[in-house]
Amino acid sequence: MRPKAELHLHIEGTLEPELVVELARRNRIDLPTYDVEAIRARYSFTNLQSFLDVYYENMAVLRTEEDFYDLATAYLRRAAAQGVRHAEIFFDPQAHLSRGVPLDAVFGGLSAALKDGGVSAALILCFLRDRGPEEAEQVLRAALPYRERFIGVGLDSAEVGYPPSLFRRVFDIAAAEGLRRVAHAGEEGGPDYVWEALDILRVERVDHGIRAMEDPQLVARLRAERIPLTVCPLSNVRLRAVPSLRDHILPAMLDEGLVVTVNSDDPAYFGGYVEDNYVALRRELGMTDEQLDRIARNSFDASFAYEAAYEG
Numbered sequence: 001m002r003p004k005a006e007l008h009l010h011i012e013g014t015l016e017p018e019l020v021v022e023l024a025r026r027n028r029i030d031l032p033t034y035d036v037e038a039i040r041a042r043y044s045f046t047n048l049q050s051f052l053d054v055y056y057e058n059m060a061v062l063r064t065e066e067d068f069y070d071l072a073t074a075y076l077r078r079a080a081a082q083g084v085r086h087a088e089i090f091f092d093p094q095a096h097l098s099r100g101v102p103l104d105a106v107f108g109g110l111s112a113a114l115k116d117g118g119v120s121a122a123l124i125l126c127f128l129r130d131r132g133p134e135e136a137e138q139v140l141r142a143a144l145p146y147r148e149r150f151i152g153v154g155l156d157s158a159e160v161g162y163p164p165s166l167f168r169r170v171f172d173i174a175a176a177e178g179l180r181r182v183a184h185a186g187e188e189g190g191p192d193y194v195w196e197a198l199d200i201l202r203v204e205r206v207d208h209g210i211r212a213m214e215d216p217q218l219v220a221r222l223r224a225e226r227i228p229l230t231v232c233p234l235s236n237v238r239l240r241a242v243p244s245l246r247d248h249i250l251p252a253m254l255d256e257g258l259v260v261t262v263n264s265d266d267p268a269y270f271g272g273y274v275e276d277n278y279v280a281l282r283r284e285l286g287m288t289d290e291q292l293d294r295i296a297r298n299s300f301d302a303s304f305a306y307e308a309a310y311e312g
């Protein structure tokens with residue numbers, strides 16, 4: 001298995017049904033069902049929002065520092081088994097603060113797990129774009145006392161209707177704090193969202209970015225500036241951003257000379273962790289060892305915080 005970095009992974013999206021049930025029991029939270037197969041049976045999505053509804057609902061079981069520790073520990077164990085040597089991990093503090101979970105429990109549990117996890121890893125704090133720019137700024141200010149615990153900021157959740165330009169100010173504050181910047185753009189939104197993420201938010205990587213391929217000038221810009229794209233093939237199929245893996249534009253992105261990486265996004269929901277994405281690309285798209293090696297090399301080159309010389 002090739003060594004790789006994972007750069008697009010939402011820790012809350014690694015919450016497997018088994019852990020939903022375990023944490024619900026531990027925290028005495030009522031669930032509609034305690035049958036893991038019945039929970040999994042709900043994971044049939046028609047678009048991004050239909051997934052987000054289930055994703056936010058399941059998070060209700062995450063309450064204590066220990067819960068966040070267990071969640072991240074389970075991910076790091078699985079990631080190591082999938083050849084991950086370094087992970088830059090998204091988390092959604094607003095999804096927890098809004099339920100009354102203190103930021104201290106979130107940072108405490110996640111950073112302890114990363115310290116103990118045996119895999120190089122760092123945190124990226126994401127703003128939920130559908131909660132607007134004022135709340136994003138509030139959460140960034142609340143997180144600044146924990147500044148040493150995260151390396152950057154990102155932008156996720158419902159894309160269409162919430163263009164990157166709304167978040168100019170909070171990204172400016174993040175930049176002034178020396179934080180790295182990424183944003184989901186071009187997953188369901190068009191190329192104009194990717195332009196705004198680059199020009200207005202000054203992002204250093206684009207998360208997803210598959211719809212950038214609709215605009216040749218944008219492709220030229222991404223290529224010239226070597227802006228990495230964190231593509232998530234199984235996610236795109238499960239959220240119907242593409243009809244099937246065989247239709248995925250990823251090979252064309254590579255052919256265009258873009259810095260493409262492959263990632264799992266929300267692996268507990270989309271049928272596979274990162275190596276499973278690589279395997280599916282080979283099986284369904286006939287991608288070669290050479291192409292997959294290039295993608296794995298890109299993942300280290302595109303990382304913000306991987307320090308060791310990488311193998312291969």
Ligand SMILES: Nc1ncnc2[nH]cnc12
Nearest residue numbers: 010156157158184265266
């Ligand atoms: N694929 C995705 N797009 C936007 N927001 C998300 N939050 C978790 N996964 C996401």
Ligand SMILES: [Zn+2]
Nearest residue numbers: 010156184265
């Ligand atoms: Zn994502």
